Amino acid sequence: MxxxxxxxxxxxxxxxxxxxxVYHMVRSGxxxxxxxGxxxxxxxxxxxxxxxxxxxxSETADWVRENPLAVKDEEADGSDEPDEPKPTKKPK
Structure with a gap:
């Protein structure tokens, strides 16, 4: 037991x-x-x-419901394929 x-x-x-x-959680109530002793x-x-x-x-579940995961428009196409990386400009 x-x-x-x-x-x-x-x-x-x-x-x-x-x-x-833990001490802070206890002291804050x-x-x-x-x-x-x-x-x-x-x-x-x-x-x-x-x-x-x-x-x-419970608090986390409430937070998740109130703050849904934002999905970029590019990722919202339903494709399982990752987008090709965008070219980056090198600083001059």
């Missing part, structure tokens, strides 16, 4: 981000955490991390 609480370093590794990014070490409950990840998937 996995541990209920994760250290910030565990969260950083799981999300492939830096410790400072974006990622709920608790302070434990006399030295006030941060712990993130695994369930809260999973909720955070689910929320980010």
């Amino acid at each position: 996995p541990a209920r609480f994760l250290q910030m370093s565990d969260v950083a590794e799981e999300l492939s981000v830096s410790m400072s990014q 974006e990622l709920p955490a608790i302070k434990v 006399g030295r006030g070490q941060w712990r993130i409950e695994r369930a809260r991390l999973e909720e955070y990840i689910d929320r980010k998937y």
